[in-house]
Amino acid sequence: MTFQQIFNHPPETQASASGRVNLLGEHTDYNDGFVLPTAIPQQTTVQLGFSNDGQHQFYSENLQERVNILDIHHSPSGFASYIFGCIEVLKQSGYTIPSLNVYVQSSVPIGSGLSSSAALEVATIRAIRQLLNLPINDVEIAQIAQQAEIHYAGVQCGIMDQMACSLADTQHILFLDTRTLERRLLPLPEQTSIVVIDSGVPRTLASSGYNQRRAECQEAAKLLVVNALRDITDEKVTETLPEPLNRRARHVVTENNRVLEVLQGVEPEHFGELMNASHASLRDDYEVSVPALDTLVEILQKTPGIFGARLTGAGFGGACVALVALGKEKAATQALEQYCHAGYQGKILVPS
Secondary structure, X not given: OOHHHHHOOOOOEEEEEEEEEEEEOOOOHHHOOEEXXXXXXXXXXXXXXXXXXXXXXXXXXXXXXXXXXXXXXXXXXXXXXXXXXXXXXXXXXXXOOOOXXXXXXXXOOOOOOOOHHHHHHHHHHHHHHHHHXXXXXXXXXXXXXXXXXXXXXXXXXXXXXXXXXXXXXOOEEEEEXXXXXOEEEEEOOOOEEEEEEEXXXXXXXXXXXXXXXXXXXXXXXXXXXXXXXXXOOOHHHHHHOOOOHHHHHHHHHHHHHHHHHHHOOOOHHHHHHHHHHXXXXXXXXXXOOOHHHHHHHHHXXXXXXXXXXXXXXXXXXXXXXXXXXXXXXXXHHHHHHHXXXXXXXXXXXXXX
């Protein structure tokens, strides 16, 4: 079904946004820390038109689901909550948003930790910006999208996903200081490519576990008398905290240090070692991995041609990212075959 078939008129405009994969800096953004995402080829496209009946109407091609917003004081659930949230935050920012027909099509995998929600938010706001000629820049788009996800989708997310979907490209790594929003584009490690593999395990606990980890980090920062864990640079300081806050804080401190190390310039082999260390920290200190992810990462790390691998995204399922020597992409296919022989059902998402 096309926009025309659903809404009986052609769209006025459309915009797209890419998903993202995070190479280093996991669970650091809501601690005012440092991150290293890059965009992936898969995109979400949003088509817009004016609604003639005074209601917002949203349609997801992937879900074949239509949502009519009858009560603007009650946020919808599912995919519609992200779109509705973007519209409401724009209104709260002082913009007049008319009733809209919204058509969504996406190739960004859902539930794999590749920011399908942020891509939807950024694409929605980009399309509204084009439709109404709104004076908002790409950083402001990310900030509006973040507020939409926090207040209307109920995820206490940091700014990384939305900034990556709004500003990153597939040829570079985006270094981002999530406190100051200082950013720069870095080249991928020389003679490497990025491979993303879905573990086949949906992120069933991601939202609840994510919010719990964020609360633990806030408590740790409070006990250490700092504004955020980003302000701690020596992991030994975290040893004064009670369990499990000491381990949660240690992950954030060491993860930030890994990102800053990359900023100084490292060889592909060392970049891979930092990714491996990141996964161990996410598994042991932050406790957001699951057996399937650990199995997939271990196989990838042992496969010749792969410099390093780790889970990516919130964890509790989802995908792994690997840094692969250029021309050795078949190594990831071999690793996936071994993973599937172990009884799991994974698949390569990037390259697509």
